[in-house]
Amino acid sequence: MTFAPHGNHLIAGRRIDAPQRFTSAPASGPAYDYAAGTPAVVAEACAAAEAAFAGFAASSRQQRAALLNTIAGEIDARGARITEIGSSETGLPEARLEGERGRTTGQLRLFAQHILDGAHLDRRHDAALPGRQPLPRPDLRMVQRPIGPVAVFGASNFPLAFSTAGGDTAAALAAGCPVVVKGHGAHPGTSEIVGDAIVAALDKLGMDAGIFSLVQGGSRAVGAALVTDPRIKAVGFTGSLGGGRALFDLCAARPEPIPFFGELGSVNPMFVLPAAAASRAAELGAGWAASLTMGAGQFCTNPGIAIVLDGPDADAFVQSAAAALADTGPQTMLTDGMAEAYRSGARRMAEGAGVNTLLPPPCDGRAATPQLFEVSAENWLSNEDLAEEVFGPLGLVVRAETPEQLATLGRSFKGQLTATLQMDDSDLALAQELLPVLERMAGRVLANGFPTGVEVCDAMVHGGPYPASTNFGATSVGTLSIRRFLRPVCYQNLPEALLPADLAAV
DSSP: OOOOOOOOEEETTEEEOOSOEEEOOOSSSOOOEEEOOOHHHHHHHHHHHHHHHHHHHTSOHHHHHHHHHHHHHHHHHTHHHHHHHHHHHHOOOHHHHHHHHHHHHHHHHHHHHHHHHTGGGOOEEEOOBTTOSSSOBOOEEEEEEEOSOEEEEOOSSOTTTTSTTSHHHHHHHHHTOOEEEEOOTTOHHHHHHHHHHHHHHHHHHTOOGGGEEEEOOOOHHHHHHHHHOTTOOEEEEESOHHHHHHHHHHHHHSSSOOOEEEEOOOOOOEEEOHHHHHHHHHHHHHHHHHHHHGGGGOOTTOOOEEEEESSHHHHHHHHHHHHHHHTSOOEEOSOHHHHHHHHHHHHHHHTSTTOEEOSOOOOSTTEEOOEEEEEEHHHHHTOGGGGSOOOSSEEEEEEESSTTHHHHHHHTOOOEEEEEEEOOGGGHHHHHHHHHHHHHHEEEEEESSOTTOOOOSSSOOOOOSTTSBSOTTOOSSSGGGGGGGEEEEEEESOOGGGSOHHHHTO
8 A cells, every 4th residue: 555645744743734735746656745834834843842952951861862762663663654655756766765764773773872871971070179279270060061952954865864864863862952854845755754753752752742843845935944043053954055055154144143064065086096097997997987876876975076197097997987887777866956957067067178078968857877077187177167066977087197286186176075095005105195185175085995885983074174064073974973963061160969960970
């Protein structure tokens, strides 16, 4: 039996309809109508979140861990329905969605374990020194405390892991912050089922329903209302540079500016060093092609640009990549708008000065076929437009003239999520010269791999200098991401009875 969504907002545990409706645009299967968000609905959700904050911030780490684990269980219990409607809405294969669901529940459970050990609290205690000369020192204790209600914007390309119960929501709930999610219009049914799972978990544990709300659809005014509501104290966002920058500016212009943690895009350059190219150019070309086409190239870590020293090894790399890309059939993109943006980006790339087009134009409709281009380093350096992200399975090879030019090319990139070195042992000296450039450019530097796998763990950094993200000191993946929704508070000479429970024993 096909699952049919109820089509409502979820505001503090209640299903809320609206006179304004919008219709989904699935890749296959039936379309459904959903309530469209309004500023009034946003205000109701934010009021509920603010009312729930004091109690949730005072909850124990054990209680919040139980909530995260219970949400994971409720999502798994709805797994078949999530896969069904998620595949219909996005065109993603069932195996991809089931894997992404495992990542989503896995990061919820990871945060549950992370907060139980208390490392995220960064607790510090400087005991009083009443006899110190020339002045005594007071008793000082510090701990990280939740900042308040958090707004989360669902991502288009990860309907589970970066959306309703994704990493931003998991980190905020783990920190003790209520969450208001703005669901993405590309997958409202998936968002709804996951939202129902969170509501069920709160109800099962008898926790305040205002801890979570889901606002579906609506115009840009809805997103603007959410980030400018005075009760919202931080924003998590994964999406386009244009949309993210507009929201970032709104956050900064508030009477009380708030942090906007936006992950906005990246071309993730890959540097193929000479010895690696000499020993395995064809292998690297094929591997790069596989990374470019994974998920129709709709990953923020897609390695869109490869830099190779010009010559026979570069020829072998390009020939191998072109053959592998040509063998890849059309893939369904997440939305019609993304497919059109991909075609537009490919046309812009083809029109660049000195750019050679190596594969035929992409196909029409919602499908995308891979694109491959190449350009000299000189033409690359003279055309900043070539460094703009094209979201989809598109690759550009930049042919460098000398090893020394690789660092110059590296310095030409704006902030990136990742930078990759393909290297052999004899490339070590050149890699040492490049590393200071790459680590200044990117949040994650990797060797002899491809960046399209982002491990959810303690050490991961998924962020980087602008425009990769709006806050270079933060990550949206891994346990460190909880720090975005905490702030340090110092307690001076407070009696034990007044200290937060997490600090009283320190």
